[in-house]
Amino acid sequence: MPQLGFGVWQVPDDEAETAVTQALQAGYRSIDTAAAYENEEGTGRAIAKSGIPREELFVTTKLWNTDQGYDATLRAFDRSASKLGLDYVDLYLIHWPTPARDKYVDTYKAFEKLLADGRVRAIGVSNFLPEHLERLISQTSVVPAVNQIELHPHLQQHTAREYHAERGIATEAWSPLGQGKGLLEVPAIVAIARKHERTPAQVVLRWHLQLGNIVIPKSVTPSRIRENIDVFDFSLDAEDLAAISALDEGRRLGPDPAQFNLA
Ligand code: NAD
Numbered sequence: 001m002p003q004l005g006f007g008v009w010q011v012p013d014d015e016a017e018t019a020v021t022q023a024l025q026a027g028y029r030s031i032d033t034a035a036a037y038e039n040e041e042g043t044g045r046a047i048a049k050s051g052i053p054r055e056e057l058f059v060t061t062k063l064w065n066t067d068q069g070y071d072a073t074l075r076a077f078d079r080s081a082s083k084l085g086l087d088y089v090d091l092y093l094i095h096w097p098t099p100a101r102d103k104y105v106d107t108y109k110a111f112e113k114l115l116a117d118g119r120v121r122a123i124g125v126s127n128f129l130p131e132h133l134e135r136l137i138s139q140t141s142v143v144p145a146v147n148q149i150e151l152h153p154h155l156q157q158h159t160a161r162e163y164h165a166e167r168g169i170a171t172e173a174w175s176p177l178g179q180g181k182g183l184l185e186v187p188a189i190v191a192i193a194r195k196h197e198r199t200p201a202q203v204v205l206r207w208h209l210q211l212g213n214i215v216i217p218k219s220v221t222p223s224r225i226r227e228n229i230d231v232f233d234f235s236l237d238a239e240d241l242a243a244i245s246a247l248d249e250g251r252r253l254g255p256d257p258a259q260f261n262l263a
Helices: 013-026 040-050 070-084 104-116 130-139 158-167 187-196 200-211 222-229 238-245
Strands: 030-032 058-063 091-094 123-126 146-150 170-174
Touching: 013 040, 013 222, 040 058, 040 070, 058 070, 070 104, 091 104, 091 146, 104 123, 104 130, 123 130, 123 170, 130 158, 146 158, 158 170, 187 200, 187 238, 200 222, 200 238
Parallel strands: 030 058, 058 091, 091 123, 123 146, 146 170
Antiparallel strands: none
């Protein structure tokens, strides 16, 4: 899986085709969508039109909460694959554990079937807390390849990252730029950007990459789409990394996975 990909949350279906096309032209090969984003069709159109060989692309989609359960998951996967226009998906994720629903173990067993049938190349989860992963691992056979969680300098997720590392689960950061809200104006980040003659977004993405996180920044602005992948020819030094690591506030932008059950 490429360590840097392109996220398309909140991109309407009719704009997703253009945004994904621009991302593919800029060199991204990994795309992160979800059934709930309602843009799998636009994403699929961009992939089909790109002419890029399928094996060079890495496509992630996610199962929505209301489709959890063994049979419902198999049906939901068929819908997603058909909207994307793909025979197989590279990575399929359970979008949220929704613990009150108590269906994520059965859901994951359907994921294991999709994996065995070759419909997906890898299976994983999103927004799972260590307690949810612990239960999943004890009751199923395949350790999730990835846990995609909210992670940025204001929410550094040390406990989750350590737990994932112990279990061989890759940590993927959603909202890696903190949704562009405030984080990119933090003086310490602006100062590091000036020092390297880079942008604050590039500095934050570089911090993630050097920590070993997978990142999927989103933008619909062509110059930012290009800027966000242009991060492989500079490095932050130990002082820069320490200054960013000092910004942790344990503050979520999104919901608490233990409480998010309704939708
Ligand atoms: P992000 O942290 O990627 O921030 C995106 C926003 O930052 C943009 O809308 C724009 O306002 C700003 N931005 C982007 N590039 C910039 C640049 N170079 N300079 C200045 N501002 C810039 O936020 P996100 O979209 O929430 O997260 C990225 C992806 O993560 C999503 O698109 C989606 O694929 C995934 N995601 C997953 C979940 C989940 O529950 N699994 C939840 C949220 C997001």
